[in-house]
Amino acid sequence: MAKRKKYKLKFDVFLYLAVIIILIIFAKKGINAYKEYKYHKTTEYKLITQGYTKKDIKLLDKYFDEKELKELAKNKKDTTLLSLMNSKYYLHKNLAEYQEYYDVNANKTPDEIIQIVNIHRNHEYYDNPIDTDMDKGYGIIVNKYYHLSEDYEPDDLVTISTKYSWGNLGSQKIRQDAYDAYVNMHEAAQSEANIYLMVNSSYRNYKDQQRVYNNYKTNHGEAYADNIAARPGYSEHQTGLALDIFSIASPSQATFKDSESYKWLLENSYKYGFILRYPDGKENITGYKFESWHYRYVGIDLAKKIHDSGLTFDEYYAYYIEKN
């Protein structure tokens, strides 16, 4: 009798356990099915079904909010968008312009499109005027898109000694820090390479530039004037940070690019805070033909960064200075 009862008890326990196990299996299946059902409702799943990889989605996630991602998930994978976003100098604020430009320039690579739009080159010169941000200090930009106001005049202009510049005393002026840097550079060029640097153009105010520009315009028309001079407000010389530098041995625009002086400036000017502003082969970016003599003071730290980046100032500004 006792033996039988024990046996029955064992059977009950077994039955009880079996029921629990079956319940667990079903519950698990149910949870999984529910999870899958839920996952299929997510934007990520929809994006995957449209051809995006998990890596693509991670990139999209960096720039788009949930609402925008949902919108994207309505269409097949946008490979143009992804290649733009994968480009080194992609700026998200410019996306609409990149896409617009790509629509009519599909032969251009994503890197080219980004380069062009970042510097506003998708607009004609002077067609997209922007008041330059004066808060950028020595990193301010002035080109055929960014301009200074008519009344901008630096308050720390100093006269360049005739020891370092051509023209009458008082005719050449530059901002104090740029002058100190220039004097250091002048002395280094002389002691290191026996090169005697000379400035032949420096600060020009708005009115001076207006006179020069209008003179060309009146005599030869706007196209000619634009080709040869900056419009008033758009000349970097108005910043008081730009210098046209030659040397006693090589005082000519035509041949300065072949001189030892130019070679020395190319290798050393950044160490003193100056950058070559209109390099060879970059006309379509800077808006100016190669000017081996035009240097811009940006300060030593920034000059080194720009030099090391290999970018023009226009590109560097868009990506590293304006961005922040």
Ligand SMILES: [Zn+2]
């Ligand atoms: Zn110049």
